[in-house]
Amino acid sequence: MNRNRAIGALLVLATVATAIYSCNKKAFEPAEEVVFIQDARLEEEGLTRAPGDAIHLNGTGYQQTDNVMFTFTWETGDNMIPVGKASGIYAKKQETDSDGITAMLPYRYPAADVEVNVMREGKFQKIGSLKITDGQSPEELRLYGIDNAGKSIDGFILDVNNVGRKSLGIALPEDFHSVINVPRSFGLCGIAGKGNVKTAEHVDFFTGKAETLATYVIALVMTPANAVVAITGKDGVCTLLTLPIEVGADYMTKSDTPHPTQPTFTLPEGLRTECFGDYPGIFIGSAESCSYLLSANKGDGNWATVMLDKDGFRKVEDIEAAAVIPFRAGEDAGYIVTYEDGPSLFRPVNAKTGEMSQAIYTCKTGRILSATSNPQKPDHLLLNFSDAFNGTNIYDLDWNNLKTLSPIVLPNSVGDYAEALMAN
Structure with missing residues (x-):
């Protein structure tokens, strides 16, 4: 009986994937910000870039295991929910060394303000922010x-x-x-x-x-x-x-x-x-x-x-x-x-x-x-x-x-x- 229940749960698991993912996303929101990158700065600070463009995180003290995380915020045009937000978005890293990380901006998001963070062992440091043009499906x-x-x-x-x-x-x-x-x-x-x-x-x-x-x-x-x-x-x-x-x-x-x-x-x-x-x-x-x-x-x-x-x-x-x-x-x-x-x-x-x-x-x-x-x-x-x-x-x-x-x-x-x- 327990095995049947487990199999049944698996077959319908994707039905609740949205709810699970929404809960998981909250876990990625920066809860504690520390400084582990010295002289941290974003080369594209304040600029507007397109989905798929590379961005450059500069400074001293980056590690190969560091993750680059994005938070997107945009106006929805909906009076009931005027602001949309997506956090905990992992960037695809293209190159990493101690002096910086090159990462790619993702597709499938609307035009938005983007906050760029580095996550290390569950702790976050903000590197900078920029804007991204529309890249929705x-x-x-x-x-x-x-x-x-x-x-x-x-x-x-x-x-x-x-x-x-x-x-x-x-x-x-x-x-x-x-x-x-x-x-x-x-x-x-x-x-x-x-x-x-x-x-x-x-x-x-x-x-x-x-x-x-x-x-x-x-x-x-x-x-x-x-x-x-x-x-x-x-x-x-x-x-x-x-x-x-x-x-x-x-x-x-x-x-x-x-x-x-x-x-x-x-x-x-x-x-x-x-x-x-x-x-x-x-x-x-x-x-x-x-x-x-x-x-x-x-x-x-x-x-x-x-x-x-x-x-x-x-x-x-x-x-x-x-x-x-x-x-x-x-x-x-x-x-x-x-x-x-x-x-x-x-x-x-x-x-x-x-x-x-x-x-x-x-x-x-x-x-x-x-x-x-x-x-x-x-x-x-x-x-x-x-x-x-x-x-x-x-x-x-x-x-x-x-x-x-x-x-x-x-x-x-x-x-x-x-x-x-x-x-x-």
Whole structure:
């Protein structure tokens, strides 16, 4: 019983991540200021700098273990809460010696006054202050296509008629797939690599760089709290890891809060770690009691549907298909069963048993390569189709409006995409 409670708590942990993080942030507020840096000064004192710029802390007595901490204060324009504040923000250090530290100003915060402190063994010394220009994540959703052939992520801003204007192009990690967006992160998280040693990579659109967040990854899932959990596995034994992905300052969360001891799960008999990860998993149920739906590719057109809940993995059903894609739209969650030359069947799943019911929607437009939804548009699915004559085509499926398909029009110069999703 205690083990089940621990596993249940882990599966819904991300739901309370925001509250935990908010409490933890208070612990970083300077409680005791001392002087351990002599002649301390900020080279950019009083100036205005942009996110990503380097700043220089000068003086004598810096140590390699010193941390640079920021406190942001800004006007919100809200009469009820006129001032926003974020403290306890660790800077990325670029260079440290006894005479100074070079650090980078972070992205994802509004234009603000910034106080710069050094923290050593829990004690703080203020070095100086400056201003930072706006670096917030965009609020509007944009379309992103994963072009593995061209090794790039292409971004598009859509107008009211779903016509796209290219806004971004970033190099891809190798074999990047199973892509998820954490809302307001301005980046994409996915799995890179093949075989037994796959990694979770986060591509940051602000910096254009990819960062490895986890290894031995078999699948990624989005939780009810809009955090990404990596299911990691080695030798058939798996654990869950919430990935530390930063989001916009107005969300004020980061999913790297302390976790309890991770329980372990054993894969179902006959399924190997490399069977998973073709598509992201989705949650089913409520934040208080959720499970995850996964699909496993056994090869040669053979798939299995798999449920992960507080009791562990459970293989539910074997099925022959070209692909089995977990989906979530509106109040429904289940699998899209696609066939090479036939229709795609949208089959909802029983939240308790994991069993699929009969199809509630059949799509005959073409074979579906990817199907994604976004928390900002939960009643819509972005479908990426493969057509033998026209390449790939992308449609918006309005789940609650008679399953209406609306085409997305992109520039003729773009290539075919393995995956497409709406993100910000």
